[in-house]
Amino acid sequence: MALFLDLDGTLIEIAPTPDAVHVPPELLQVLSALSARLGGALACVSGRAFGELERLVGSSGIALAGSHGAELLAPALPDPRIARMVRECKDALQAWPGALVEQKPCGLALHWRLAPAAEGAVRALGAQLAQQLATHHLKEGKMVLELVPQGANKGSALRALMQQPPWRGRQPVFVGDDYTDISAMQAARALGGRAIAVGPRVAEHADAVFDSPAQVLAWLQQQ
Structure with a gap:
């Protein structure tokens, strides 16, 4: 499996403001351990800026794709x-x-x-x-x-990562909760993988549905 995870609303609860989110320490531990088990084929694909992803989940050691893929594995220069x-x-x-x-x-x-x-x-x-x-x-x-x-979307990011090791040759699984995740859900399924929704918002594009980030964490712990 090659695993791709959205952040807000998927791994962590959405907060009133972007700065007010809480990242449970156990989540970072689970991501780190799972990345090792998957040989590094684990990425967080988020609308957040790359620097924000580093601050929130970078210590877990997983790959990061920020700004809907516009910052793929590295920060972009400010426009x-x-x-x-x-x-x-x-x-x-x-x-x-x-x-x-x-x-x-x-x-x-x-x-x-x-x-x-x-x-x-x-x-x-x-x-x-x-x-x-x-x-x-x-x-x-x-x-x-x-x-x-233009051209920046999570589906393109997933496809780009799937062409590189350690993701190449694996079955992609994407987990997301919002409209901006649909392109990645469609890309994962088109590449022979699966899409999992968190909540009902994009459930029609998914093969399975989780109720909450807590349920996502429980699933990750079982992988």
Whole structure:
């Protein structure tokens, strides 16, 4: 098996803000041990920036693919256009306390989890950003819109890793919970593997469904 895991909503519970997540120490231990058993064929494929993945799960020693695959196994150089857009977004969302702008090296995310009434404004702002930056497009998640480079998606990341050792020649299994995971779920199945959903959001694209990150952890402990 070659195992590919999303992070937020899959390995850990989604928190009110990206910085407020909790990574159980036992999860890191399980990932480290499982990576060794799989000969290193274990990767976390996430929308989070590579640096954030390193901070949260890097100590487990698993491979990392951040920013929906735009940061494949290594961090990307910061895009100066993104820093300017982040400042503009913060100014535009001042009227919506709780609406957050998350800066990433090659993109950004607009969160409205703490400001549900801001959804319309956030969506309008996201559409405006996508028009301004033709090299990027929008991805939708749970109460978040992300501006990511064209061509960057978790399915492409999974396919790229499957062409390299130690993943090459194995059966891919992807576990995810959100719309941004669908491309990886489809890629795993197309390559003769399996897709597992966490929760009902993308269950129609999966071969099996887990109820929660806790159930994912219990499954990982059995592998």
